[in-house]
Amino acid sequence: MEKPPWHILLMEDNAEDRADLRQMLLRGGTRRFRFSEASTGAQGVRKVLALEEGPFDCLLLDYRLPDMDAMEVLAALRNGADMPPCPVVVITGAAVEEGQQLLSAGAQDFIGKRWTGADSLNRAVENAVDRYALQRERLRAEDALRASEERYRALFNSIDAGYAVVEVMFGENGTAVDARYLEVNPSFARQTGLVGAEGQTLHALVPGIETLWVETFGTVALTGVPVRLERFSAVMDRWFDVYAFRLGNAPSPQVAVLFHDTTERKSTEFALIAAKAEAEAANRAKSQFLLNMSHELRSPLSSILGFTQLIESSKPRPTPAQQDSVEQILLAGWYLSGLINELLDFSTIESGKMVLTSRAVSIADVLDDCRALIEPQAQRSGIQIEFPVLAESFLVKADPVRTKQVLINLLTNAIKYNRASGRVDVRCTAAPGQPVRVSVEDTGQGLTPAQLAQLFDPFNRLGQEGSAEPGTGIGLVICQRLVEQMGGRIGVESRPGLGSCFWFELQLAPVPHPSADQRTTD
Missing domain, CATH: 3.30.450.20 (PAS domain)
Incomplete structure (x- = not known):
């Protein structure tokens, strides 16, 4: 593809010299040119800066023009910039020292009139164009480096x-x-x-x-x-x-x-570690105290209950007044025994000494056993209780005794905190591959969001401390710990005035495969 011609601006006041310059460029090489002319410095500067006929690929500048010399033209072209808008070759008859000043002023090359020829003029123009491109690239690189250094310095300082x-x-x-x-x-x-x-x-x-x-x-x-x-x-x-x-x-x-x-952060970390260690030590001490105290209370309580039962069955029989007192002692004693058992469970769990078995447990069997235990209590309280009829047994990985303990606790609470002539519905659901969920829904007063947030806090009875219903506030906490230790989870949904639904989930147990002997027998 043929290269486009270079556009040359001839800034020369002598028409014959301009014609000579054109002819020398056209004769001295293979490159094509087109020309514009200016006979004064002001006219040439205007054409370059205002792009009246430009842009120009090179400017041939006579050192002395009627209104300006080359140094003045170069200063006007640069207009405060590092370089003129296009390459400049100054044609001068001065010494080499003056040529160096021209290069410093912004020209790319200079050539003397007396020794200017076609070849030397073409070489000067080509050299000026090449040198100008290199200078522009150097300035761009310097600008980029300066911008990079400024960004680095701003980042460095900020x-x-x-x-x-x-x-x-x-x-x-x-x-x-x-x-x-x-x-x-x-x-x-x-x-x-x-x-x-x-x-x-x-x-x-x-x-x-x-x-x-x-x-x-x-x-x-x-x-x-x-x-x-x-x-x-x-x-x-x-x-x-x-x-x-x-x-x-x-x-x-x-x-x-x-x-x-990071001194402040590390100090905070160390303080948290120390506080955690202190809290764990205090919790262990508390659990051990409860464990020891429960054992200490059990022995005298067993004596009290034993002697009271002997009095109840002694001959002669107690008088009616004495019988009332004996029944009060037994009622309080068995209640206290239940509280001690709860404290023992809680302290054993908190101290990490609770050992649970893990085997396949039938939820259907758990429901049947709990139904037999809880229905008399529901009848005495006037609460209607409904258990589901399961089409399958739903085997879960759990401790059978503790699973019954969890369900009995939820059922007991549903009866205790229900309304008069209320209702309790027990359900069991399980999607394929999902945990088995057992839920206990009551028609009691329900729980507020604030009460739900404190539901599993130990010894927190949620404002029931003054009610007629006895309790310690640790039953649900024990249920939560037991379910979690069996690999499940426990939760509740409740709406004030409409009742609550407590539930727990346990993982399905692997289906046992019959042995070879069993298959042969079948």
Whole structure:
């Protein structure tokens, strides 16, 4: 494809000289040209800057024009910029020293009138165009570098983290012995408490500093492998989270260090760890106290119940007044026995001493056993209770005794906190591959969102402390712990005034496969 012609502006006041320049360019090479002319400096400057006939690929400028010389034209063309808008070749009869001034003023080349020929003029134009392109590229690179440095400096000065560039100093045996700070950002002093670091060595800035820091910087400088560490400096009495990486390729001794003072965060962490350990110790002590106290109460209570039962069955029989007292003692004793059992369960669970079995348990059998136990209580309280008729047994992985304990507790609460002539519905559902859910729904007063948030807090009876219904506020907590230890979960949905639905879920047990002997027998 043929190259487009170069557009040349001839700034020459002599018409014959302009004609000679055109002819020399046309005869001196294979490139095609087209020309524009200006007989004064002002006219040429206007054409270049206003692009009246441009743009131009090169400007041939006579050193002396009627109104301006070449230095003035170049200054006008540059208009404060680093370069003129197009390459300039000055035609002059002056000495080489003057030509150097022209190059400094913005011209790309100069050539003397007396030795200008077709070949030399073409070479001067081509050289000027090439040199101009190189100068423009250099300026673009310098601008990009300057912008990059400005961005780096803005980031360097604005980041909250401390940042430093250090030069690692090595001893004769090749080990790192010190590090000199070449550059630090404003956050350095805030993160370290050290001022005036630039130019100083680490040992001079922090006498007695641990060797770990210099050794770390030396390793990064030698290997080029970045290092991330969090360490405590006893000398500075601060924790630092540090990321160090080498600047440049080996064997560059310069290492960049980005760091944060984490002393406050570490102090908080240590305080939380200590508080957690203290709370766990207190909880263990509390659980052990409850365990011991429950055992201590059980022995005298057993004696009280035993002797009361002997009095009840003794001869002669107690008088009616005495019988009332005996029944009150037995009622209170059995209630107290139940409370002690709950405390024993709770303290055993909290101390981590509760051992549960895990085997395939039939939910249908659990429901049948619980129904037999709970229906008399429901009848005495005037509560209608409905159990589901299951088409299958629903085998779950659980402890059978504890599963019954959980369900009995939920049923007992549904009866105790129901309304007069209320209702309790027991349901059992299980989608294929999903846990088995057993739910107990009552028609009681329901729970508010605030009460639901405190439902599983130990010893919290949710405002029922003054009611006629006895309790300790740990029954549901025990249920929650037992279900979770069996790999399940427990929850509740409730609406004030409409009742509550407590439920628990347990994982399905693997279906047992018949043995070879059983298959043969079948």
